Amino acid sequence: xxxxxxxxxxxxxxxxxxxxxxxxxxxCSNPVLLFSGGKDSLCIVRLAEKAFRPxxxxxxxxxxxxxxxYKEVLEFRDRRVKDMGERLIVRSLEDxxxxxxxxxxHPDEPRNKHQSVTLLEAIEEHGFDCCIGGARRDEEKARAKxxxxxxxxxxxxxxxxxxxxxLWNLYNARSHKGENIRAFPISNWTEMDVWxxxxxxxxxxxSIYYSHERDVIIRNGDIIPANVELANGEVINKPKSGEEIxxxxxxxxxxxxxxxxxxxxxxxxxxxKIVVETATxxxxxxxATRLDDQTSxxxxxxxxxxxxx
Amino acid sequence: xxxxxxxxxxxxxxxxxxxxxxxxxxxxSTLIGRLLFDSKTILTDTLTNISNTSRKRGMETxxxxxLTDGLQAEREQGITIDVAYRYFTTGTRKYIIADxxxxxxxxxxxxxxxxxxxxxxxxxxxxxxxxxxxxRHSYLAHxxxxxxxxxxxxxxxxxDYNQEAYDKICADYMAFAEEIGLxxxxxxxxxxxxxxxxxxxxxxxxxxxxxxxxxxxELLEKAPVAHAEAEEDxxxxxxxxxxxxxxxxxxxxxxxxxxxxxxxxxxxxxxxVTILPNGYESKVKAIQIGNEQIQSALTEQSVTLLLEDEIDxxxxxxxxxxxxxxxxxxxxxxxxxxxSETPLSPARTYIVRHTAxxxxxxVAEIQYKVDVNTLEEQQTNDLKMNDIARVxxxxxxxxxxxxxxxxxxxxxxIVIDESTNSTVGAGMIV
Ligand SMILES: Nc1nc2c(ncn2[C@@H]2O[C@H](COP(=O)(O)OP(=O)(O)O)[C@@H](O)[C@H]2O)c(=O)[nH]1
Numbered sequence: 001x002x003x004x005x006x007x008x009x010x011x012x013x014x015x016x017x018x019x020x021x022x023x024x025x026x027x028c029s030n031p032v033l034l035f036s037g038g039k040d041s042l043c044i045v046r047l048a049e050k051a052f053r054p055x056x057x058x059x060x061x062x063x064x065x066x067x068x069x070y071k072e073v074l075e076f077r078d079r080r081v082k083d084m085g086e087r088l089i090v091r092s093l094e095d096x097x098x099x100x101x102x103x104x105x106h107p108d109e110p111r112n113k114h115q116s117v118t119l120l121e122a123i124e125e126h127g128f129d130c131c132i133g134g135a136r137r138d139e140e141k142a143r144a145k146x147x148x149x150x151x152x153x154x155x156x157x158x159x160x161x162x163x164x165x166x167l168w169n170l171y172n173a174r175s176h177k178g179e180n181i182r183a184f185p186i187s188n189w190t191e192m193d194v195w196x197x198x199x200x201x202x203x204x205x206x207s208i209y210y211s212h213e214r215d216v217i218i219r220n221g222d223i224i225p226a227n228v229e230l231a232n233g234e235v236i237n238k239p240k241s242g243e244e245i246x247x248x249x250x251x252x253x254x255x256x257x258x259x260x261x262x263x264x265x266x267x268x269x270x271x272x273k274i275v276v277e278t279a280t281x282x283x284x285x286x287x288a289t290r291l292d293d294q295t296s297x298x299x300x301x302x303x304x305x306x307x308x309x
Numbered sequence: 310x311x312x313x314x315x316x317x318x319x320x321x322x323x324x325x326x327x328x329x330x331x332x333x334x335x336x337x338s339t340l341i342g343r344l345l346f347d348s349k350t351i352l353t354d355t356l357t358n359i360s361n362t363s364r365k366r367g368m369e370t371x372x373x374x375x376l377t378d379g380l381q382a383e384r385e386q387g388i389t390i391d392v393a394y395r396y397f398t399t400g401t402r403k404y405i406i407a408d409x410x411x412x413x414x415x416x417x418x419x420x421x422x423x424x425x426x427x428x429x430x431x432x433x434x435x436x437x438x439x440x441x442x443x444x445r446h447s448y449l450a451h452x453x454x455x456x457x458x459x460x461x462x463x464x465x466x467x468x469d470y471n472q473e474a475y476d477k478i479c480a481d482y483m484a485f486a487e488e489i490g491l492x493x494x495x496x497x498x499x500x501x502x503x504x505x506x507x508x509x510x511x512x513x514x515x516x517x518x519x520x521x522x523x524x525x526x527e528l529l530e531k532a533p534v535a536h537a538e539a540e541e542d543x544x545x546x547x548x549x550x551x552x553x554x555x556x557x558x559x560x561x562x563x564x565x566x567x568x569x570x571x572x573x574x575x576x577x578x579x580x581x582v583t584i585l586p587n588g589y590e591s592k593v594k595a596i597q598i599g600n601e602q603i604q605s606a607l608t609e610q611s612v613t614l615l616l617e618d619e620i621d622x623x624x625x626x627x628x629x630x631x632x633x634x635x636x637x638x639x640x641x642x643x644x645x646x647x648x649s650e651t652p653l654s655p656a657r658t659y660i661v662r663h664t665a666x667x668x669x670x671x672v673a674e675i676q677y678k679v680d681v682n683t684l685e686e687q688q689t690n691d692l693k694m695n696d697i698a699r700v701x702x703x704x705x706x707x708x709x710x711x712x713x714x715x716x717x718x719x720x721x722x723i724v725i726d727e728s729t730n731s732t733v734g735a736g737m738i739v
Contacts, residue, residue, distance in 0.1 A: 003533065003537050003538065004536065004537050004538070004539075004540075004608075005607060006323065006534050006535070006536055006537050006607065006608065006609070007324070007607060007608075007609055007610060008321035008322060008323065008324075009321060009322050009323065009324040009398075009402075009403040010321050011321070011610070012324045012609060013324075014611070015570060015609055015610050015611040016609075016611075018570070018611035019548070019569075019570045019611050022548040022549045022568055022569070022570075022611070023548060023665070025548075025549050026548050026549050026624045026665060049599050050598050050599040050611075051568070051599070051611070052549075052551065052568075052599075053599040053600045054551070054553055054561055054564060054566075054599075054600055055551040055552070055553040055566075056553065058549075137394050137395075137396070138395075138396050144393040144394055144395060144408075145391040145392065145393045145394075160391075163391070164731055164732040165417060165421050165648045165732050165735070166421065166732070167420070167421050167424040167425075167721070167723060167732075167735045168424045168425065168717070168718070168721045168723075169425075169570075169718075170662055170663075170664075170721065170722065170723045172662065172723065172725055172730070172731075172732045174725065174730040175730060176730065187394075188394065188396070188405055190396045190398075192398065193403070196321075200321075279352055280352075
C-alpha cells in the first residue's frame with residue numbers, strides 16, 4: 001500500500017481555517033472579524049493574511065472595548081492593525097453606558113457579560129451578517145457541540161435546537177436580514193495547537209502573555225492583578241482594606257477584561273516554554289480535584305467570550 | 310533551561326479524524342474518557358522522559374465518563390443530542406473524535422459525525438453481541454464511506470475475558486459484514502477490551518494473553534489518515550477570486566488569484582488545467598499561500614492558483630487537470646439522509662450546495678427508502694427526519710461531480726431549505 005504525504009496537524013488546521021475564512025467571504029455579504037489583540041485573534045489575523053493576501057481582507061476588524069483592557073494589549077492591537085494596513089472599528093461599552101443601554105449595578109461589576117449589548121448595537125449599526133471569532137471547542141465541555149458556522153437569531157441569541165447540521169466541509173452561512181452567523185475558523189484547535197502555531201509562525205504577542213513579575217493580591221485563592229493602570233490613567237483593582245500586595249512571577253493565558261481574567265503562576269518567558277507548560281500542566285496535577293479546576297479555568301475563558309459568543 | 314522544540318513530543322504530527330458509535334451504555338463515554346486522560350499521561354511521560362512501561366495508569370478514583378459531558382442529563386431533558394467533538398494528542402498524532410449518540414432516532418447525528426471521519430470505532434457489548442444497532446451503525450459507516458472500521462468488543466471483564474465469546478462475536482460480525490458488502494470494501498479490525506479496566510486500550514494488561522493484535526491506541530496510531538492511501542483526481546473548487554486591481558502596485562495590477570482548497574489530488578506549477586463548467590484551458594503559472602510562493606500543493610491544502618491565461622472565473626467554478634475531468638451534470642442520483650423535522654416536499658424547490666457551488670433543485674423521484682435496521686428497500690412518497698433514501702434531483706445549474714464512492718468531496722452535497730435557510734438534507738452521489 002502506498003502511503004502518500006499528507007499535511008501535518010498544524011498545516012491541516014491552518015488549511016481548514018483558511019477554507020472557512022474564504023467561505024465566509026464567499027457566502028456572506030458584510031462580515032466582520034472580531035479582533036481583540038489576544039492570542040486567538042492574532043492567530044486568526046495571520047490566517048486571514050494567508051487566506052487573502054496579496055489582496056486586502058474582504059472584511060474590517062472590530063474590537064468591542066470594555067474600557068477595562070490592559071494597556072499593553074490595546075497598544076499591541078493598534079500596532080498590528082497599522083502594520084497590516086487594515087481597517088479597525090472600535091466600539092466601547094462606555095458608549096453604550098452613555099446611551100443607557102448598559103447599566104452597571106456597581107462600578108466594579110465585571111463588564112464582560114455586557115459586551116454582547118455593544119456588539120449587537122455595532123452589528124446593527126453596520127449591518128454585519130457574520131462575525132468571525134476565535135472560540136474553540138476545547139475551551140469548555142458545553143462548547144464541544146458548537147458549529148463552525150453558528151446561527152444567531154434577530155436578538156443575537158444562540159438556540160441549541162436551531163443549529164444547522166454541519167457535514168463534510170460544506171458550510172451553510174446563509175442568513176436573513178437581521179440574523180447573524182458567528183464563524184469560528186479555529187474551532188478544531190486546542191490551546192496547545194494555538195501555542196504551537198504561534199511558535200511556528202513566530203507570531204508576536206502582547207508582553208503580558210509571557211512570564212513577568214507583577215503586583216498581585218491573593219483573594220480567595222485567585223490571583224488578582226493589583227493596581228492596574230488603564231490607558232486613560234485610571235487605576236483599578238486596588239487592594240481592599242487588609243489586603244496585601246505581593247510580587248509574583250505570572251503570565252496570562254487569556255487577556256480579556258481585567259476584572260475577570262486572572263493570571264497563572266509561571267516562569268515561561270518564551271513561546272516554546274509555554275508550549276511545554278501547556279502540554280504538561282493539564283496532567284501533572286491529575287486527579288478529581290484537578291478536573292474541577294479545569295472546568296473553572298475553562299469557564300474563565302468562557303466568561304471572557306460570553307459577551308461575544 | 311527549558312526543553313523546547315527539540316522535544317519529540319512537540320513536533321508537528323499527523324492528524325486523524327475518527328468517530329465512535331455505540332448504543333447507550335456500551336461504554337462510549339468511558340472509552341473516550343480514557344483516551345483523553347491516558348493520552349495526556351503519555352504526552353507528559355514523553356516530555357518528562359519518565360519510563361511509563363511499568364506504571365499503572367491510576368484512574369480508579371475517577372469516573373472516566375465525567376471527562377466527556379453529561380449526555381445523560383440531556384437525554385433526560387429530551388434535548389436534541391448533537392455530535393460532540395473532542396481532541397487529544399499523543400505527541401505522534403493529533404486526534405479529532407466525533408462523538409455521536411447511537412440511538413435509532415439519531416441517524417442524522419451519526420451521518421454528520423461520519424462525514425468527516427476516516428475511521429469508526431463500533432462498540433459492541435461482549436455480553437450482548439451483534440445487535441440491530443451494530444448493524445445500523447455499520448451500514449451507516451459504510452454508506453458515508455469511512456474506510457477503516459474497528460469493531461471493539463467491550464466489557465470483556467463481564468464475560469471473564471473469554472476468548473470463545475469474543476471469537477463468536479467476530480464471526481457473527483463478519484457474516485453480517487459480508488452480507489452488506491462491507492467486508493470487501495472496507496478495512497475491518499477487531500479488538501477485545503474493557504474500557505472500564507483499561508484492558509487493550511492504552512496498556513495491554515494481562516487479562517487477555519490470547520489476544521496478540523494491537524491495542525486500541527496502537528490501532529489508532531497506525532491507521533492511515535484521510536487521503537493517504539491512493540492517488541486521487543485533482544479537484545479545486547474556486548471559493549474566492551482575488552483581484553486587488555485598485556492597488557497602485559504595478560505588479561499587482563493584473564493579479565488574478567483563484568483561491569480555494571485542494572479537495573483531492575495534487576497540483577504543481579506547469580500543470581495543464583481546465584476550468585469548469587466553461588471548459589477553458591490554461592496552465593498553472595504559480596501557487597501561493599498568502600504572499601509565499603510554493604511549487605506544488607498537497608491534498609487539503611488551502612492555496613491560491615495563478616493561471617497563465619486571463620480567464621474569467623468566479624466562485625463555484627472548479628479547476629481540474631485537463632486529462633482528468635469530473636462529470637458535469639444537471640441531474641443527480643444520490644443517497645440522501647433527511648436531517649430536518651420538516652419532511653421533504655417533492656413539490657418544493659431546494660438549494661443544493663456542492664463544493665463552493667449552489668444550484669436550485671427539485672426532486673424528480675424518490676426511488677426507495679432504506680430501513681436502516683433491516684436494510685430493506687421500501688417504496689415511499691416522503692422523507693422524514695432520519696430517513697435514508699435514494700433520490701433523483703433535477704438541477705437548475707450544472708454541477709461538476711464524481712461519485713461519492715470515488716471522491717468524498719466532490720460526491721457530497723447538502724440540501725438547504727430556501728425559506729428558513731436550514732440545512733435539511735445530506736446527499737451522497739451514486
Ligand atoms: N464492567 C465494565 N463496565 C463498563 C465497561 N465500559 C463501560 N462500563 C460501564 O458501563 C456503563 C455505561 O458506560 P458509558 O461509558 O457511560 O456508556 P455510553 O452510554 O456508551 O457512553 C458505566 O457504568 C460504565 O462504568 C467495561 O469495559 N466493563
